[in-house]
Amino acid sequence: MKIAIIGMGPAGTGVVRTLRRHDSDAEITMFSAENVPPYSPPALGDYLITGNKEGLFRHEDDFFKTYNVKQRPGEKIVQVMPEEKQLKTQNNEIFDFDHLVIASGSSLYAPVKGADKKGIYNFKTLDGADQIKRISQEDKTAVVLGGGFIGVEIALCLAKIGIKPTLLNRRGWIMPRLLDVETAGYVEKDLRAQGVEVLLNTEGKEFVGNESVDGLLTSNGKTLTADIYIAATGVKPNIDFIKDTDIEYDQGIVVDEKLRTRYPYIYACGDVAQTIDLLSGKRKIHGLYPVAMDHAQTAACNILGMEREYERPVNINSLKELGFKIIVVGNQKAEEVFEYKTENILRKIYITADKIVGFVLLGDISNAGIYLSLLKKKTNVAKFKHRLLSKGFSPGFLPGMGGVN
Template identity: 25%
Template structure:
């Protein structure tokens, strides 16, 4: 009987699980698989963290696969135990202080780390990040009645943290250093609609707000802006972005850029070691989104089975709900010189659509309120196909329903 190849996966997040699902679908029982996750629970949906914080769902609803799924697929799952070292010469992985396992193939899916601003007072108790189950628990403990919370960061995760806190009844203020929220995904008009939706849900919004320091005796008590504004605070949540987790890979001598460098097969500088998801850097780009991680997982599962597959990058598109408001963004956000912008805007209805057209092709789309044409937009932007005569109207107002088939009256 052929000896199974040993596959070790470090990390048990969304990218790791998608890779395991695809691999076991294609070749059940092919590998002897060990998965090591630092968190005490199996992979869960980080997208639901704000809903968990706000009490809309519980931890069980955030889970993907039960422990029985791993067992049924012959996957050895180790949770709550970080990998402490990788010995590439011996092809071994050290888990904690005592457990060592060998590998034929090693996959690093170690994700990313939340960025903490190097602010004076940034290490005070009560200054936290928002990234995992443990952060949700910490925030809930701090979010007592009459608490005042400040969220730093107007990206998606910051908005979600602020909405979650507001749902708990906490006096919540969101600070963002830019003049609009989600500036990478939204133009000014779309961002104003999202800001209004946040304010309707009880979140105070301060834009162009640059934090100077955090102060307090023994724990956070206030936050000072560079313009001199003083904001009382019992809790400060930093949500200003993420950075790839590279320490483990760097310590074992793999090539590192911003993330762990990989080729089109998701292989690192060591052909037996692969990386995917938020920790990986492909062609100079580190993606912090789920869609690229899933595409990378698909490619890696095929490559490990000897198939001819290559990851060539992801054309980024964002489709989500911000404070209950559907939002879609793909391609360019702000209209470049020489391009044409087609805009539909109904502020009362909270509806906004903008198509950016350049050289007869769709270069970008931003929708708020109704995102029903998102799939067609993504396809046109990714392929670069010329727009058909009817595409402008269809993308802006929706594809007309097909005419009912005519019934023949012939005898």
């Protein structure tokens, strides 16, 4: 059995590990557009700040030898031929497969004119992080376009290595898709305290310059200049190689409950897979490490004939580089909102039809695991919802754990 895997990130390597736990004979070949060993993109921020590669390269010293995998780093796939069960590389080499796993990850994206110019860095790749490290000095400046989760994370990382970032957001508050105005105020205050200049109600209209970027023209008519430019208004899956096929895609590749495309021998995992959200019931991309791990196990099991469905995910976001801990889960709109706050702590739980649909924990993240469990199980919390944020709340309040009956 020949198994081809496009991508060497967490989803791709996770597929290999699961396959090899049950099958030592299958011929596995991994392809990657990046000419580097497998690494963990979520660790790029820590690597940029500390230079520590241990968290970045969390795999065995010789992953490919350990798991008996053929490696093709730097071999970008340019075409998938589903009917023929073949792949074509940028060098026009053809590879046959019996099963294909698409785990090619995602890239930063900004629908702004000139975003393809030279001099705009891709922080989601090791090469992009290394480029920033090479030019980083305390007198350097950066413009980060996009005040969502990714943009905020990048700006904080840059500030911690002495670069002076300016962060643009077109809305009137930071991370508008994840946070309400009140919660965003805590984040914005910390950003400014760490040296990040925040420009709200400001859009990037065009990256100006000839072949290389010389500045960013904004919606207020000003042109911002810097040493480093990063476009981070969103991400898009790396799936150009399927766009001339009949594999269905929307935001990402559309899959069934077993992560199969319309071809039962082609799977999609991680950032490229558009799966059903636990809360909304709608298909969306969940670019989260735990989701990639679940997808990896699911795809591998189904390749081996071991029936398994993916766990419907819920959005979970956490920013490590703020001056406080914060976890944002699920929806921030609901019928009821329970809240506790002090100067440095904000805790909110969102409840609809007596079920938790989301929560924000800022400064104090205690009981996050309990709330997440209640949310995922869709537990009726009517009898104890007023105590969810009390200091004495514990699993003892929960049905079946000696608590509420």
